Amino acid sequence: MIFVESGSRKVIPRILENIKTKKFVLVHGEGFGAWCWYKNIALLEESGLVPIAVDLTGSGIDLTDINNVATLTEYSKPLIDFLEKLAEDEKVILVGHSSGGACISYALEHFPDKISKAVYVCATMISDGQRAFDVFAEELGSAQLFSSDSKSLIYGNGKDKPPTGFVFEKQHMHGLYFNQTPAKDVALAMVSMRGIPLGPMMEKMSLSAEKYGNGRRFYIQTLDDRALSPDVQEKLVRDNPPQGVFKIKGSDHCPFFSKPQSLHKILIEIAQIP
Template sequence: MGNRVICMKKKDVAIRSSGDGSRSKRVSRSQRKLLGDEEMLHRRALSMAIHQAQLSQRFDGSMSRRVGSTSSRRQTLSDPFSNNKQVPDIVDSLTVKKLILVHGEGFGAWCWYKTVASLEESGLSPVTVDLTGCGFSMADANSVSTLEEYSKPLILLLQNLHEEEKVILVGHSTGGACVSYALERFPEKISKAIFICATMVSDGQRPFDIFADQLGSAERFMKESQFLIHGNGKDKPATGFMFEKQHMKSLYFNQSPNKDIALSMISMRAVPLGPMMEKLSLSAERYGKGRRFYVQTLDDLALSPDVQEKLARENSPEGVFKIKGSDHCPFFSKPQSLHKILLEIAHIP
């Protein structure tokens, strides 16, 4: 299947003036309400993160509840992430409405709070998951040594699906490796796989290899990196890594709102190193037949647009989408654009 490239135009929310003064006031009030709803979503997500940091309350397995939603009501006319334009009621024609959102390195299910809210408002059924040692998972990240163990909460979700049920998998950053691993194991349960500035690895490739241009070779990183964590002692091999906060801010969040950066700074955890250094075994018969889509972030400093372009070129996804003005976290920096793309991919027959 050939690539289908779609460029997303940058659009800002604007309230246009009108000759009808009362209508203008109604739009203004509506806009204030939407902004207030988004602020409430953030406060709830932040409260959960603070609660986690202070009390170390972490829960094993998947986190399948939404983070900080104001309503499960479906909107068809005034979706909060559609710039107040009418949203086509497309979900009734979809055969697959459930999306499983898989976070990237250091993140957790909490990072999807805006995406979960907007997808539910559009009538879809998003499910978030904490990978092992991430988010609210009780596991120590230093104890996670394989991609199988790291991906276990996602695999359990797929195993527990009804026999005929299918889902759309969405993977961010290194979460793309987990999506590829799942696609190899359960191709019959995955309708589509969406990689968001993600490690869409080839057979025999490691997730770390995708970031080699930014982080240097694996060998050099293991010898020289100041970010390595030796959870089993300094004389033992490194078990994880964690960027210091200032480095993380410039690398991941160069376009994100300050409040989402603050949320991330108190919520991100160390990254298990073993799964990032593991070579994936992907077959043409299983993984190769999956429907894969790639979303590029064009202001990304963690995974450069050139690297993302190379990934799309070498792995031939069915469709390639681009988000202008987005850093490595489009769920923070460009949630409206990300929402539109996920809806569009979900509706591709």
């Protein structure tokens, strides 16, 4: 296990000599969009690397109504479309945050030959047959937030049908996601975050030992995380062991806001692993 403390030392471009795969595909978590990676996009570019952040369906500037996003296949389509268009011999490093972990697991299962490494940033690195929702349910106080009379649930098909989406109330977001995030980034998130399609979160993953199981997975734990506690993250790692585990001290659930330099250093370190 590798332990990485926060720091601000700038990674210089000579590390490129040790990095075979220079293209990073950044996949956001629930409610976020490509915009949330702006600090790490800049750091990766300054290091001479090629970051690409995607908006999942119904996220960021993708205008799809989240009430029409019922499956993980639909939600992950922008990521899958990108991977399909890669040159035959080209590979990328996938980086998934939070529930975006389910999307990069889905990609590992369907495009294992396109993915050099998969990095889970305090993410839902779940096993075959699990749902991304299961990881968060207990942590986020499911009885209160997901009860039938919750103001957070969206009923796109009518109150008599199952909920189709979910949106966090601002008072919940501050304490759960942004307890170490600078005020400017919290303000950015408050005006940029969108509702979350529930269907993909509730879908059981179908992951095989031959494809997903042979992928090179790495996990980055956030040690001051209130949305996905260190204990829950540790359990994910125990139940579904990755190739390497890294830790960021003082990071909340959004290290791209609260500890971008620390996250960057770990991404560079993972990229350099032969």
